[in-house]
Amino acid sequence: MLDTWLTRELGITVPLVGAPMVGRAGGALAGAVTRAGGIGLIGAARFHTAEWLEAEAQTAREIGGGLLGFGLMTWALADDATLLGTVLDLRPRVVSLSFGDPAPYVQRVHDAGALAISQINSIDDLRVVEAAGVDAVVAQGHEAGGHTGRVGTLPLLQEVLESTSLPVLAAGGIASGRGLAAVLAAGAEGAYVGTALLASPETVGPAYARQKLVDAGSGDTVYTDIFDKARHMPWPERWGGRALTNDFTANWHGRGVDEQTLADAYVADDPNVGVVYAGEAAGLVREQRPAGDVVRDIATQAEALLARFGKQ
Numbered sequence: 335m336l337d338t339w340l341t342r343e344l345g346i347t348v349p350l351v352g353a354p355m356v357g358r359a360g361g362a363l364a365g366a367v368t369r370a371g372g373i374g375l376i377g378a379a380r381f382h383t384a385e386w387l388e389a390e391a392q393t394a395r396e397i398g399g400g401l402l403g404f405g406l407m408t409w410a411l412a413d414d415a416t417l418l419g420t421v422l423d424l425r426p427r428v429v430s431l432s433f434g435d436p437a438p439y440v441q442r443v444h445d446a447g448a449l450a451i452s453q454i455n456s457i458d459d460l461r462v463v464e465a466a467g468v469d470a471v472v473a474q475g476h477e478a479g480g481h482t483g484r485v486g487t488l489p490l491l492q493e494v495l496e497s498t499s500l501p502v503l504a505a506g507g508i509a510s511g512r513g514l515a516a517v518l519a520a521g522a523e524g525a526y527v528g529t530a531l532l533a534s535p536e537t538v539g540p541a542y543a544r545q546k547l548v549d550a551g552s553g554d555t556v557y558t559d560i561f562d563k564a565r566h567m568p569w570p571e572r573w574g575g576r577a578l579t580n581d582f583t584a585n586w587h588g589r590g591v592d593e594q595t596l597a598d599a600y601v602a603d604d605p606n607v608g609v610v611y612a613g614e615a616a617g618l619v620r621e622q623r624p625a626g627d628v629v630r631d632i633a634t635q636a637e638a639l640l641a642r643f644g645k646q
């Protein structure tokens with residue numbers, strides 16, 4: 335068994351967090367990851383109703399047992415933090431607060447009995463979340479799917495590990511036991527895994543997204559803000575999102591056109607235009623597979639690889 339701070343803290347058997355992925359990770363995916371020995375997080379956003387979140391939490395618990403976790407986008411709480419209250423009422427064990435300063439929210443998370451974990455993209459971010467009192471940090475690299483920063487996973491992970499006494503997890507490009515073994519060997523306590531789970535039948539989102547990911551290679555992603563602009567999502571400028579390339583990115587990425595032009599050209603349910611957020615690990619996703627199988631394979635392979643060095 336892979337024994338780390340994360341597994342001990344949560345009483346789980348695999349140091350793997352099913353990444354919170356708004357629009358793709360609901361209760362079925364989160365529950366499947368938890369059932370397989372990790373912990374799956376539900377991606378929560380302001381546009382989700384309390385009823386939706388309650389239903390997804392119930393699904394996650396039915397499938398995965400009692401353990402529950404959510405991921406929220408910190409910058410979006412600044413205008414309205416109602417979502418945090420809704421999530422905490424569901425008694426999660428983990429709340430992931432990423433993309434922004436979590437200081438105003440960490441005490442509430444702790445009072446509710448949950449761990450506060452923040453994804454970070456730079457050493458400056460590390461200092462911000464340390465000051466906020468989070469329980470662990472996740473070094474999230476540029477190759478990650480979805481919104482992320484500009485430094486690659488390995489350089490950032492090494493820098494963060496050398497700069498903090500907090501438990502550190504890694505995110506971005508970890509999609510096999512090789513990836514998990516690598517970051518554990520480096521000193522991480524676990525990994526957030528997103529892209530590797532996105533061809534699983536338990537995901538939510540457009541029907542075309544899973545096969546698009548299976549068909550994509552590791553070079554078929556782009557780091558861009560055009561989908562945020564097209565969908566009028568007010569993301570702070572420093573975070574772009576990594577998505578699969580398609581007709582929309584071919585036509586508009588790097589053109590510097592205004593938000594309305596992008597919005598007028600965007601057709602969400604056109605499979606060649608709609609966004610499929612995914613990371614460079616796309617090349618490692620070769621078939622649509624149940625999330626539990628993906629998690630178990632990653633765990634088994636990581637354990638075998640680390641055993642070679644007598645580490646586990």
Ligand SMILES: Cc1cc2nc3c(=O)[nH]c(=O)nc-3n(C[C@H](O)[C@H](O)[C@H](O)COP(=O)(O)O)c2cc1C
Binds near residue numbers: 354356430479614
């Ligand atoms: C479709 C998608 C949606 C995401 N949504 C969120 C989110 O809502 N909140 C968050 O903190 N991270 C989000 N992320 C980032 C993940 O938490 C995680 O950092 C990333 O998936 C790890 O890299 P990987 O995709 O290479 O495994 C998202 C990623 C993807 C692929």
